[in-house]
Amino acid sequence: MKQFFFLVLVIIQLSLTAQTTIYGKVTDSKGVPIAGANVYLDGTYDGTATAKNGKFSFTTEEKGQQTLIVSFISFETFYTTTIVKNLSNLQIKLRDDVNTLDAVTVNAGSFKAGENAKVTALKPLDIVTTAGAMGDFIGALQTLPGTSNVAEDGRLFVRGGDAEETQIFVDGMRVFTPYSPTANNIPTRGRLSPFLFKGITFSTGGYSAEYGQALSSVLLLNSIDEPEENKTDISLMTVGLGVGNTQKWKNNSLSINASYINLKPYQELYPDSNEWHKPVQSLGGEAVYRHKINDNGLLKLYGAFSAVTFDVTQEDINTEEGTRFGMKNRNLYFNASYKDFLPNDWSVQTGVSFANDYSDIDIVSNNVKDTESAAHFKVKLSKFYSSRFRLNFGSEYFMTNFKEDYITDTNENYNFDFNTNIAASFVEANIFFSKKLAANIGLRGEYASLFNDFTVSPRVSVAYKSGANSQVSLAYGQFYQNPKNDYLKFNTDFSAENTSHLIANYQYVKNKQIFRAEAYYKDYNHLVKYNTEQPLQTSNYSNSGSGFAKGLDLFWRDNKSIKNTEYWVSYSYLDTERDYKNYPTKATPSFASQHNASLVIKHFITNLKSQVGLSYNFASGRNYTDPNKNDFLSSKAKNYNAVNANWAYLISQQKILYFSVSNVFGTQNVNGYQFKNQANTNGVFESRTIRPAADRFFFVGFFWTISETKKDNQLDNL
Amino acid sequence: MHNQPKVMIFDETINSNIKFNKMKKIALLLAFVCVATISAQTPYEKGMTKAFELWKSNESTKAIQMFERISNVEKDNWLPPYYAATVEIISAFEIKDETVLTAKLNKAKSFLDIADTLSKNNPEILMSYALLNTAYIAFDGQKYGMILSGKNVAIYNKALAIVPNNPRVVLGKAEWDMGAAKFFGQPLEPFCKDVKKAIELFKKEEQTIKFYPYSGLGRANEILEKCEKKSSQN
Numbered sequence: 001m002k003q004f005f006f007l008v009l010v011i012i013q014l015s016l017t018a019q020t021t022i023y024g025k026v027t028d029s030k031g032v033p034i035a036g037a038n039v040y041l042d043g044t045y046d047g048t049a050t051a052k053n054g055k056f057s058f059t060t061e062e063k064g065q066q067t068l069i070v071s072f073i074s075f076e077t078f079y080t081t082t083i084v085k086n087l088s089n090l091q092i093k094l095r096d097d098v099n100t101l102d103a104v105t106v107n108a109g110s111f112k113a114g115e116n117a118k119v120t121a122l123k124p125l126d127i128v129t130t131a132g133a134m135g136d137f138i139g140a141l142q143t144l145p146g147t148s149n150v151a152e153d154g155r156l157f158v159r160g161g162d163a164e165e166t167q168i169f170v171d172g173m174r175v176f177t178p179y180s181p182t183a184n185n186i187p188t189r190g191r192l193s194p195f196l197f198k199g200i201t202f203s204t205g206g207y208s209a210e211y212g213q214a215l216s217s218v219l220l221l222n223s224i225d226e227p228e229e230n231k232t233d234i235s236l237m238t239v240g241l242g243v244g245n246t247q248k249w250k251n252n253s254l255s256i257n258a259s260y261i262n263l264k265p266y267q268e269l270y271p272d273s274n275e276w277h278k279p280v281q282s283l284g285g286e287a288v289y290r291h292k293i294n295d296n297g298l299l300k301l302y303g304a305f306s307a308v309t310f311d312v313t314q315e316d317i318n319t320e321e322g323t324r325f326g327m328k329n330r331n332l333y334f335n336a337s338y339k340d341f342l343p344n345d346w347s348v349q350t351g352v353s354f355a356n357d358y359s360d361i362d363i364v365s366n367n368v369k370d371t372e373s374a375a376h377f378k379v380k381l382s383k384f385y386s387s388r389f390r391l392n393f394g395s396e397y398f399m400t401n402f403k404e405d406y407i408t409d410t411n412e413n414y415n416f417d418f419n420t421n422i423a424a425s426f427v428e429a430n431i432f433f434s435k436k437l438a439a440n441i442g443l444r445g446e447y448a449s450l451f452n453d454f455t456v457s458p459r460v461s462v463a464y465k466s467g468a469n470s471q472v473s474l475a476y477g478q479f480y481q482n483p484k485n486d487y488l489k490f491n492t493d494f495s496a497e498n499t500s501h502l503i504a505n506y507q508y509v510k511n512k513q514i515f516r517a518e519a520y521y522k523d524y525n526h527l528v529k530y531n532t533e534q535p536l537q538t539s540n541y542s543n544s545g546s547g548f549a550k551g552l553d554l555f556w557r558d559n560k561s562i563k564n565t566e567y568w569v570s571y572s573y574l575d576t577e578r579d580y581k582n583y584p585t586k587a588t589p590s591f592a593s594q595h596n597a598s599l600v601i602k603h604f605i606t607n608l609k610s611q612v613g614l615s616y617n618f619a620s621g622r623n624y625t626d627p628n629k630n631d632f633l634s635s636k637a638k639n640y641n642a643v644n645a646n647w648a649y650l651i652s653q654q655k656i657l658y659f660s661v662s663n664v665f666g667t668q669n670v671n672g673y674q675f676k677n678q679a680n681t682n683g684v685f686e687s688r689t690i691r692p693a694a695d696r697f698f699f700v701g702f703f704w705t706i707s708e709t710k711k712d713n714q715l716d717n718l
Numbered sequence: 719m720h721n722q723p724k725v726m727i728f729d730e731t732i733n734s735n736i737k738f739n740k741m742k743k744i745a746l747l748l749a750f751v752c753v754a755t756i757s758a759q760t761p762y763e764k765g766m767t768k769a770f771e772l773w774k775s776n777e778s779t780k781a782i783q784m785f786e787r788i789s790n791v792e793k794d795n796w797l798p799p800y801y802a803a804t805v806e807i808i809s810a811f812e813i814k815d816e817t818v819l820t821a822k823l824n825k826a827k828s829f830l831d832i833a834d835t836l837s838k839n840n841p842e843i844l845m846s847y848a849l850l851n852t853a854y855i856a857f858d859g860q861k862y863g864m865i866l867s868g869k870n871v872a873i874y875n876k877a878l879a880i881v882p883n884n885p886r887v888v889l890g891k892a893e894w895d896m897g898a899a900k901f902f903g904q905p906l907e908p909f910c911k912d913v914k915k916a917i918e919l920f921k922k923e924e925q926t927i928k929f930y931p932y933s934g935l936g937r938a939n940e941i942l943e944k945c946e947k948k949s950s951q952n
Contacts, residue, residue, distance in 0.1 A: 038783035045761050047787045049780055071786065074821045101817040123861060228872040559860065653898065
């Protein structure tokens with residue numbers, strides 16, 4: 001009896017404590033033991049942490065099929081499901097998590113700014129507080145290497161390409177007319193206001209197969225998903241005024257802003273070399289509506305309207321009274337995008353953008369009316385197989401209709417119009433072979449209906465982490481773009497223009513310091529050529545042009561060495577020649593300068609509640625043709641130099657006073673030369689120097705934000 | 719000491735085992751043991767208690783791992799992932815290496831997201847989201863300050879709208895506002911009042927849910943002390 005009960009007791013005890021010991025060792029992919037990894041059975045309290053030698057051992061009373069989980073920071077979580085008693089003497093290798101800050105990034109050709117970038121060449125605020133940029137994000141990007149300073153134009157000229165070779169996208173959708181119209185020799189500004197964007201990727205080459213119709217560069221802007229609070233912004237500036245309001249509800253938000261710019265008062269105080277009959281006046285408004293659908297879906301509707309007028313007479317060596325140029329432009333842009341997550345790790349992104357641009361231009365006594373309507377439709381699907389493999393593919397369609405109505409001084413009327421439709425599809429794989437080696441491999445096909453042309457562009461980009469703080473990357477790609485409207489309105493017997501990019505990049509990032517060096521070679525083919533002084537209906541056109549651009553871009557940013565100071569330096573060396581347009585021979589175009597350099601410094605003075613900024617821009621002289629020399633594009637203008645300064649002073653948390661001066665020292669820069677059409681009696685073509693309309697530009701602004709929390713200000717608006 | 723009763727019962731069982739003639743009693747005791755273990759402490763309570771002990775004895779990593787394991791069992795309870803995240807965030811404030819910092823905070827965020835799906839608009843979870851942003855701002859104010867401080871203001875406003883009398887929300891907002899006021903050289907008095915209000919709310923708070931993050935009174939007192947010192951100097 002006693003023995004029986006004893007036995008019962010033992011059995012009970014045993015069954016209560018019938019335990020299996022789970023044990024093994026956890027290492028990284030190279031076999032180095034991982035200490036402190038969390039090892040446990042899913043859905044139970046049984047588990048432990050690994051010891052210094054990576055070994056672990058724990059007991060469980062669980063039976064049958066169980067899932068063992070091993071998790072450790074910076075590694076992918078390991079799962080295995082099997083019968084408990086098989087969980088012994090385990091050798092578990094954890095794979096590196098490729099989503100960490102020290103993992104390699106495929107970055108050849110591109111600069112990132114904004115919150116999601118691992119390595120930020122520009123911070124969100126830099127976009128708008130760079131001295132000399134005058135609140136235009138395009139201006140801030142021109143302090144990055146790979147861009148050429150073309151002071152009289154203001155648009156982005158990238159690596160020997162002209163401004164039309166760069167395309168701008170908002171939330172993946174094309175912006176068709178990103179720049180405000182201006183007169184000759186007056187730099188333009190971007191139409192989009194910078195504070196709508198949370199992230200910017202500026203690619204100077206070798207970009208993803210998702211983007212086409214750009215020979216040199218793409219600028220990708222991501223708009224804000226969700227504003228933080230309700231607020232009203234008021235800006236009073238020497239050039240005009242602006243007002244904005246944001247309203248936020250549970251799943252929706254609406255931001256609207258309007259601005260009125262009139263340069264008249266400024267020009268009366270500081271007259272420039274132009275004779276303004278009507279100074280630049282512009283009225284603009286933007287609205288963004290965001291709507292959250294379920295948990296992850298987000299619909300964004302963005303609309304912008306602007307109207308610009310001016311009338312000016314500019315100096316011209318061929319006519320004593322000068323050339324009169326009048327402009328009335330109105331521009332409408334609409335962009336709708338939707339993104340959502342689908343089941344099974346799929347996600348979808350789709351959108352439509354539409355632009356309508358109308359210009360009524362008077363040149364001397366000729367009148368030109370241009371209307372461009374364009375639309376872009378796109379759908380993109382992504383499948384997230386794992387953090388190491390992701391597949392994106394999609395299709396898009398571009399439609400452009402262009403109409404020109406030209407009335408000469410003798411009342412002759414000419415009409416031109418064309419439709420061009422482009423269909424494109426792309427596929428791209430993002431692959432991480434390990435934390436050290438990653439690649440993007442893509443393919444893009446495009447079909448242009450106007451001239452029945454089909455192109456295929458392969459794009460490959462590989463990055464390898466060469467040291468704890470350094471990495472090297474290589475990129476190769478083919479890029480196609482349709483000839484521009486100026487030619488298509490006269491002729492449609494073309495094929496797409498083409499470049500190939502080859503890029504090698506080295507990057508070193510350590511402790512708030514970034515060094516980048518990038519060498520590239522671009523080969524241009526099928527460039528448009530014509531045989532008259534201007535492209536005309538009667539010109540002969542062909543795609544027989546070609547060219548090359550090669551160079552080296554250097555960038556250094558340091559946020560650490562000097563207290564309260566950040567600075568960056570960039571230098572670009574460019575060697576380019578092309579035979580296109582009506583060039584008689586291969587030559588360096590007049591927009592390309594061999595050396596470009598920028599230095600930008602920002603210093604925070606906390607007890608003055610101020611940020612002061614300085615920037616210096618240098619560009620070596622650009623080529624021009626001197627008819628007295630009987631040589632094409634072989635003379636060089638003088639170097640460009642400008643020092644710019646700004647000062648932002650926070651009066652209180654919501655009031656900011658902002659001062660900015662461009663070209664502080666009033667350096668007399670030269671934009672080029674204009675020669676007489678006819679030689680004088682001595683056989684000499686007289687010339688005049690084309691100089692900026694004004695050497696300096698002053699700007700004073702007062703920005704006031706009214707919000708419930710009294711915390712927000714317009715610092716990121718400047 | 720939650721473990722104590724159980725240990726005592728087991729000791730008694732062992733003692734009783736020697737006395738074979740008291741078998742009935744043993745059987746009863748055995749039954750009682752089972753019942754006692756269940757009623758005294760569930761594995762959840764045991765696990766949570768263990769995790770808090772580890773945290774108290776500066777074994778943050780082990781505490782986080784314990785909370786992680788518990789959250790894999792208690793799939794409907796927001797507290798384990800909330801603590802896994804919050805302990806991770808607090809320990810991230812000492813980190814000097816940005817790679818480690820972002821790895822820790824990314825992990826913390828994934829736990830907070832789990833907690834958030836289990837308990838929507840929970841003010842305590844919102845406070846941890848704000849703390850996570852603060853960890854980034856404290857690491858590099860120039861890089862993260864501009865974007866994340868706006869987000870934090872929004873979080874505090876949202877939480878305050880949901881629970882205007884939650885002492886931790888009132889205190890968190892006051893602390894945040896004091897930081898901004900200090901930078902602009904503005905008086906701190908109005909925020910000292912908020913801290914006082916938080917202290918009163920702390921004292922009134924009914925502590926009914928086990929393992930709920932009721933803490934914060936100590937910190938509030940510390941801040942008030944500093945606050946009063948500053949104000950008396952002026």
